[in-house]
Amino acid sequence: MRAICLRWLLPVLLLSFTTVHAQRPAPGKPATRRAARTKTAKAKAAVPVVSQATILSVGDTLDGRFVVPQVQLSDAAAAARINAELVDAALGEDLQAVPQPLTALTGLQQAQAEYAAHEQKGFVGARYEVLYNDHGLLSIELTSDFLGAYVSSVARHATFELRTGRLLEVRDLLADTLALRQRWQESINRRVADHISKLPTEYAQLDAPLLAEVKRRLHWNDSTLTVQLEGDDPRFYDFALTSFGLTLYYDFGFPHVIEALQPETDYLFSYATLTPWLKPKGVLDFKQ
Template sequence: MLHTYLRWLLPALLLTTAPALAQRTAAQTKKNRALARRPAKKPALVAASPQALIVSVGDTGKSMFVVPQVQLTIPAAAARINQYMIDAALGEDLEVLPDTLTAASGIRQALAEYETNGQSGFVRASYEVLYNDHFLLSMEFTAEYMGAYPSSSVRHATFDLRTGRLLQVRDLLADTLALRQRWQQSINRRIGAHLAALPASYPELDTAMLADVRQRLHWNDSTRTATLEANDPRFYDFALTPFGLTLYYDFGFPHVIQALQPESDYLFPYADLKAWLKPKGPLEFRR
């Protein structure tokens, strides 16, 4: 009796559920096709680490020319930063587009020029990491030269590790005019104090030499200000440190009187910059 009943019930159930099952299967297939046509979401542009791994590339044996290179989880960002670093380390101007050199080929070129110039001219390249955290990397590059007198040039570069962008001050601060005014006040105070201390520090300086120093510093005695170019300081040549943002200004004194030039770095602590920081900018975490 039970066996007969089940034989009758099973076909009835199949007839009842089959249309619904087919309808659900068709809907799922349609959904799967729609998902397949939908473009895949691009991965978020976030580095795995807020710091860069930095390696040094140098010439074999002599270690005269050392170029830093970064390793990041975002290859495109690393490639962009590394190209700028090659140019900065080898004395090129970062205001122009970087040359397409590798670190090794750039070093070979520098060594060849060194030998061609009788072991003079550009003789050494070195670097220092000033800041490497919060997806920001700030570097100092020093190029040394040998001619009638030794000389050097120092430049700075700050990068966004997530994009590889070479940053300028305007990328960090919403009010660069306020910073420029604060910098002008700082440089005026420094030059005024420096000139006042020179006669005691260098009693051998005569009136003509002191007047020459004043002229090189673009100093106006009546207003007690340094008359500088409108685009000074250079907002692409700056550095970040754990303590604040540093601007630089070198008056370019020749080697023989370089000791008579005031210090070139001007540190602005992060606490003093809070009101000017760009919302959602690279330094937002300092607000």
């Protein structure tokens, strides 16, 4: 991955065009009969292979309190689509007033203005981590930091196809999402069961009422020893790609005062596990 740290810089991409001039036949004697033209197959336009994106860190100040990732690609339109999604995920979700149009520049200016107006409280920082940048795919974790009665943070994930700039969903990766959902549900059950069994020894302050509250928030059924999630949960709202596989995130939404009693939220599924469910000729076809 190539990373460049710039201050107040938005990527400017120039498209190069090549003009092909039609060749004129050399002058000669006029032919009495027009020679038959040989039909040739029309060459298909080559699709450029995009393996990695160049990542630019665009920040508000030298302190880097608010930093937004932006990409450079040979295809300016694809880069623009990705950059718009990244700015919205990094800043647009948390700003009290979203500037129009929302760009890295206008978003950072608004974030800094709100930070100063609120006496350095509220939305106090934005950062990111590149989780995957290869084989034409880019996956980024964007984290927003907050300061109020306590310090907290929210992490979001975005995965893109670099060739088109398309924001991907899990259904774009897999042909069988139902099988993955079932495996995910089983993983959640195992993790929650193990977590509940260890709580009494790991948290000495855990009394019976608090344990009952934890079980309620985990949708735990003592009779069936399973997690009984509501509706269509778990849903593929938040996911990321890494060199190890596909990571799905499920947060039970514990309040800050008991957040430490919530199990880990990330569930990794290796590419070997995913192989039977991958889409033929899909974006993860190189893993088959």
